[in-house]
Amino acid sequence: MGPIRPTIADVARAAGVSRTTVSHALNGIGKVDPRTRERVVQAAAELGYRPSLRAQRLRSGQSRTIGLVSSMPVAVAGGPSKLGFFMEVAAAAAETAMLSGFALVVVPPLDTDPPLDALDIDGAIVIEPDQDDPTTKRLQSRGVPIVTIGPQQGMDLPHVDLRAPRVGRLLLEHLREQGARRIALLMGSGHRSWYVDLAEVYARFAREHDMPPLVVEADESGGEETGREACAELLEKHPDVDAICAAVDAFALGAVRAVAERGLRIPDDVRVATRYDGVRARTSTPTLTAVDLNLAQAAASAVELLLANLKGTEVPQVISNPDPRLVVRESTRRG
Amino acid sequence: MGPIRPTIADVARAAGVSRTTVSHALNGIGKVDPRTRERVVQAAAELGYRPSLRAQRLRSGQSRTIGLVSSMPVAVAGGPSKLGFFMEVAAAAAETAMLSGFALVVVPPLDTDPPLDALDIDGAIVIEPDQDDPTTKRLQSRGVPIVTIGPQQGMDLPHVDLRAPRVGRLLLEHLREQGARRIALLMGSGHRSWYVDLAEVYARFAREHDMPPLVVEADESGGEETGREACAELLEKHPDVDAICAAVDAFALGAVRAVAERGLRIPDDVRVATRYDGVRARTSTPTLTAVDLNLAQAAASAVELLLANLKGTEVPQVISNPDPRLVVRESTRRG
Structure with missing residues (x-):
């Protein structure tokens, strides 16, 4: 279990002074005779004494730790390898936090409520919370x-700002350029701002192109399977659908299965595109057209924004992420 | 910045008692009159007072936080999406830790030394440290x-135990089954146990099959590019090489490029296989044969082993991970 950690009392004993003197000497507080100070520093070094981080932090009121909290159900954010949106943000956020002297605690998607109240954090980053997500309220109530x-x-x-309207436009315009004339929107239930923005962009796009809007919703907690079911029903009712824009990558995988089960080909009969250019999009068969959201940049910006707020620095409260970029893959590339 | 957090003094004032009484009433310490206790609890609830986690932890001597530390250079562990070995372990470890009431801090690969001394952690998991890795020593010296x-x-x-000898056997025997007779080993510099075990297995395998051993080393910090250079030199000197077993996935990508640059085909002329079945192996062109190491299981076991040690529970100090499984992909599948 490692060596027993020396305490301030051990240093005081070795230097022949009081614990208060040790504390003052090591922290540069009050008046300590330079020779006494020297003796204390030497005793501390010989004993391998390091002041308790926790005690220092208790005094400073800071844990120098921030949390990164997922708001997605396991069915969407999990998956076999769990290497999704959340972990991509976590990797970049951890790096930025660490380089600023903060530790990052990750609160991944769980089937149970995350034990947020047990986290000793100075601040938190929450990823794409739903309108009714209790996480932000719980954290706010703790200050x-x-x-x-x-x-x-x-x-x-x-x-x-992940530039949701721009992302939606990129996907819909690309599908149209690839020849689609009856584009259906496969949405998640709930009111995440990405859904709300995408639905608006889609409604406007449909009006512009005289395309009767066609929106189906799948329950996030069902992941790929509910995406497949919603899409199968859609294709049954509307056999003229020639493209599916899936709000969530797990739903897009379900859509791919539903299309194949009807004996249709991707992209020749039905084009499929989704938002997040993650492992699912890149390893699906066929590979899926998706959008590079610049998540690493978003993660770094979120950490910087949070740390600026912790310091009380005057900062703009919204950081716009760089332009998203369409990544065209087999699921929409024809011929 | 959220509401100002009520202190124990606020509760004491509201309940008309001393701070010691508040502490005793809320923590069930000493003798407190039931009606006084009721008044304190109500005052605390009305004010939204929660005892300081940090103060509680200072008393208990526990931070209930564990660290996960990478030991790989950025060139190997980073990459564009950073979704590698480290983050795959992190996702599963965070989940297991959280369900056990512990937070997981991630210390990702950094170009600078990670600020380990600033981490207030009860214990740490270090991934595949090299023989001379200073990380474990620094952590141990802090107890x-x-x-x-x-x-x-x-x-x-x-x-x-990630079952390194078994993993090496799986790769080499598979390459031989696919017709390879002159298998070269593309190693990383350093003395990670994976390298040491793989080199031993390779030497034995070469003897068994009367195959002259052919080992080249690349510097980890160069990532894909040093893998390419080492492999180009290898193919120049030994044009009869018909398979490359790459210890690291970044090197395997370099090998793929070196083979293509010589105008050779994969897998027809040269087969390529690597250890870690991650995003690189799955999204490479061609896709790479690799090994499913059961990393999620390894991560969960590591957390459990660490927490058992923190509790002082008697546990076996080595946990053997389940059998690794070969995942055959385009880079070795012929015809």
Whole structure:
């Protein structure tokens, strides 16, 4: 279990002074005779004494730790390898936090409520919370400053803007350019701002192109399977659908299965595109057209925004992420 | 910045008692009159008072936080999406830790030394440390209990055994089954136990099959590019090489490029296989044959082993991970 950690009392004994003197000598507080100070520093070094981080932090009121909290159900955010949106943000956020002297605690998607109250954190980043997500409220009630990636509907929280309307436009215009004339929208239930923005962009796009809107919803907690079911029903009712824009990558995988089960080909009969250019999009058969959201940049910005707020620095409370970029793959590339 | 947090003094004032009484009433310490206790609890609830986690932890001597530390250079562990070995372990470890009431801090690969001394952690998991890795020594000198994933050469640390010899056998035997007769080993510099075990297995395999051993080393910090260079030189000197077993996935990508640059085909002329079945192996062109190491299981076992050691529970100090499984892909599948 490693060596027993020397205490301030051990240093005091070795230097022949009081514990208060040790504390003052090591922290540069009060008046300590230079020779005494020298003796204390030497005793501390010989014993391998390091002041308790926790005690220092208790005094400073800071844990120098921030949390990164998922708001997605396991069915969407999990998956076999769990290497999704959340972990991609976590990798970049951990790096930025660490280089700023903060530790990052990751609160991954869980089937149970995450034990948020047990986290000793100075602030938190919550990823794409739903309008009714209880996470941000719980954290706020504890006085924990929050930054979200993607705004939370109905809340005025500092956030990184993932450019949802632009992302929606990129996907829909690309599908149309690839020849699609009857594009259906496969949405998640709930009111994440990404869904709300995408639905608006889709409605406008449909009006512009005289395309009767066709929106189906799948329950996030069912992941790929509910996406497949919703899409199968859609294709049964509307056999003229020639493209599916899936709000969530897990649903897109379900859509791919539903299309294949009807004996249709991708992309010749039905094109499929989704938002997040993650492992699912890149390893699906066929590979899926998706959007590079610049998540690493979003994660770094979220950490910087949170740390600026912790310091009380005057900062703009919304950081706009760089332009998203379409990544065209087999699921929409014809011929 | 959220509401100002009520203190124990606020509760004491509201309940008309001393701070000691508040502490005793809320923590069930000493003798407190039931009606007084009721008044304190109500005052605390009305004010939204929660005892400071940090103060509680200072008393208990526990942070209930564990660290997960990478030991790989950025060139190998990073990459564009950073979704590699480290983050795959992190996802599963965070989940297991959280369900056990512990937070997981991730210390990702950094170009600078990670600020380990600033981490307030009860214990740490270090992934595949090199023989000379300073990380484990620094943590040990602070008295931080450590578990490693993959043993550290020359150290007697509790660890999860990733079954390196079995993994090496799977790769080499598969390459031979696919017709390879001159298999070269593309190693990383350093003395990670995976390298040491793989080199031994390779030497024995070469003897068994009367195959002259052919081992080249690339510097980890160069990632894909040093893998390419080492492999180009190898193919120049030994044009009869018909398979490359790459110890690291970044090197395998370099090998794929070197083979293509010589105008050779994969797998017809040269087969390529690597250890870690991650995003690189799955999204490479061609896709790479690799091994499913059961990393999620290894991560969960490492967390459990560490927490058992923190509790002082008697546990076996080595946990053997389940059988690794070969995942055959385009880079070795012929015809």
